[in-house]
Amino acid sequence: xxxxxxxxxxxxxxxQELDREEETVVRDHLTQCASCSxxxxxVEQLRSVLLQDASASDxxxxxxxxxxxxxxxxxxxxxxxxxxxxxxxxxxxxxxxTLSLMLLIGVWIVPGRYQEFAMKRDLTALAKLxxxxxxxxxxxxxxxxxxxxxxxxxxxLAQMEGEASSDDLEEDLELLNALGEGxxxxxxxxxxxxxxxxxxxxxxxx
Amino acid sequence: MELVGVEExxxxxxxxxxxxxxxxxxxxxVQEQDDLKAYEVLVKRYEKEAFGLAYTLxxxxxxxxxxxxxxxxxxxxxxxxxxxxxxxxTYFFRVLVNRCRDEQRKKSxxxxxxxxxxxxxxxxxxxxxxxxxxxxxxxxAQTELGQKIEEAMKGLPWRQRTVFALKMIDxxxxxxxxxxxxxxxxxxxxxxxxxxxxxxxxLQDYLExxxx
Numbered sequence: 001x002x003x004x005x006x007x008x009x010x011x012x013x014x015x016q017e018l019d020r021e022e023e024t025v026v027r028d029h030l031t032q033c034a035s036c037s038x039x040x041x042x043v044e045q046l047r048s049v050l051l052q053d054a055s056a057s058d059x060x061x062x063x064x065x066x067x068x069x070x071x072x073x074x075x076x077x078x079x080x081x082x083x084x085x086x087x088x089x090x091x092x093x094x095x096x097x098t099l100s101l102m103l104l105i106g107v108w109i110v111p112g113r114y115q116e117f118a119m120k121r122d123l124t125a126l127a128k129l130x131x132x133x134x135x136x137x138x139x140x141x142x143x144x145x146x147x148x149x150x151x152x153x154x155x156x157l158a159q160m161e162g163e164a165s166s167d168d169l170e171e172d173l174e175l176l177n178a179l180g181e182g183x184x185x186x187x188x189x190x191x192x193x194x195x196x197x198x199x200x201x202x203x204x205x206x
Numbered sequence: 207m208e209l210v211g212v213e214e215x216x217x218x219x220x221x222x223x224x225x226x227x228x229x230x231x232x233x234x235x236v237q238e239q240d241d242l243k244a245y246e247v248l249v250k251r252y253e254k255e256a257f258g259l260a261y262t263l264x265x266x267x268x269x270x271x272x273x274x275x276x277x278x279x280x281x282x283x284x285x286x287x288x289x290x291x292x293x294x295x296t297y298f299f300r301v302l303v304n305r306c307r308d309e310q311r312k313k314s315x316x317x318x319x320x321x322x323x324x325x326x327x328x329x330x331x332x333x334x335x336x337x338x339x340x341x342x343x344x345x346x347a348q349t350e351l352g353q354k355i356e357e358a359m360k361g362l363p364w365r366q367r368t369v370f371a372l373k374m375i376d377x378x379x380x381x382x383x384x385x386x387x388x389x390x391x392x393x394x395x396x397x398x399x400x401x402x403x404x405x406x407x408x409l410q411d412y413l414e415x416x417x418x
Contacts, residue, residue, distance in 0.1 A: 008399045017379050042406055045413050047374050053352050054258035054375055060271060061253050068249070068275045072242065072282055 001025055006036050010043050122147060223247055229294035236285055245285075249278055252295070255376045256302055262371040263306040265356045269313070277305045292385065299376070300386050303368055310364070351412055358408035362401055369394050370401035 006029045012018045013026045030037050223243045227235075229251075235244035253274065260277075261270035281301055288297060359367055369387060372378045380398075384391045406413065 008395055011373060011398055011402065012380060012395070015373075015377060015379070017381075042413050043402060046402065046405060046409065049351065049409065049412065050262065050355065050374050051258065053355050054261045056254075056257050056261075056267065056271075060267070061250075061257070064253070064271050064275050065246070065249060068278050069242065069246070071275075071279050072245075075279075075283065076240070 001029060003029075003033060003036055006030075006033070007039055010036070010040050014040070014043060014047075225250075230290055233285060233288060233290070233294055236282070237288075245282060248294075252298060253278075256298070258375040259299070259302060259371050260306055262359060262375050263303070263367060264309050264313070265360060269309060273305050273309050274302075277302045280305075296382060296386050299372070299378075303372075303386070307364065351409075354409060354412065355405075358405050361408070362404060365389075366397045366401040366404075369397045370405070373398050374402075 006026055009018060009022060009026050013023065016023075018026065030040060223246075225247050227244075227247070229248065232244045232248050235241040236248075256277070257270055257274055260273045261267060264270050264273055277298075281298060288294070359371075362370065365387070369383050369389070372383045372386065373380075378386070380391050380394050383389075383394045387394065389397070
């Protein structure tokens, strides 16, 4: 085996990682070749010099570890964050939440739904009436009659209110015209106007 | 069994850690229990040879220490991804070699930029006179021999430098280096042989001296 081949195996020979056959060949060669034996010594010396140069004091490692584990601890979520956050008791909220829901259901949802249902039912009944099939849905007819009576009542009230309003308006207009024309008004009339204005203001404010 | 002092919540607590546990067992303890004591055992187990490799590759003690710390820190963060397909030792040294390479590239790029564009002024040079940031051991490393080794190492191509350092400093087996560097065992042997030849020729005088 040539010296160059042996030289390539010297480091493996030093680290005892050659197979038995190769190790025997290298050992035999070294006993006969002074040059390769010298090379082996040089490799050993080179390693020794390099290891000496690359060594470091314990204090360097201690410092490195201290900084390293500080960084690691800082990077971890804190204990408070890891532990589950203590839940707030929801008990005090049950009462107001339940009451609010009940109020919502009672005031808005149920009447709204019922109104929608009643309207659909009345429309169905109306359609049936138009078809002359009252006997099929007597409740609908009854409901429509009630509805009609309620509307009549509402219209009557609205008319009465309208009449009263128009009377008041006419009276006010007369007074205003009188003011605009610079007519002399009695103290009573003036007080009446002031009161009227005050009451209008109050209404507006309310 | 080794007693490892761990300071937690301001209290120094001595906790028993079995330092004879295998790398994989320690890794599992870190992965499953976030056990810093187990990680400390791993760090202590590899820090010396890792420092030797980092120093040989980056050429400065301060940089090697920083690289090592950064490497151990990133390794802790990414340890959950380690599935044990290769040995922890191979995995760790692969990460370290890559980190050293990044550092070397960064340094060389910035070094070139600084040298070409920002020459040091006389005032800056004067202000640095007498300033030393080195410990006695670092002073020792700045001896002529240390500088010569650093120069010689920088003269090697990166691949040669890596396999040479893994073999000469860390004493890794050829097979292990091949796995780590993804080279064939033959290529690893060839690279080591060439690196040894170059280093020997550069350091001939020192080797002769030590021989004498």
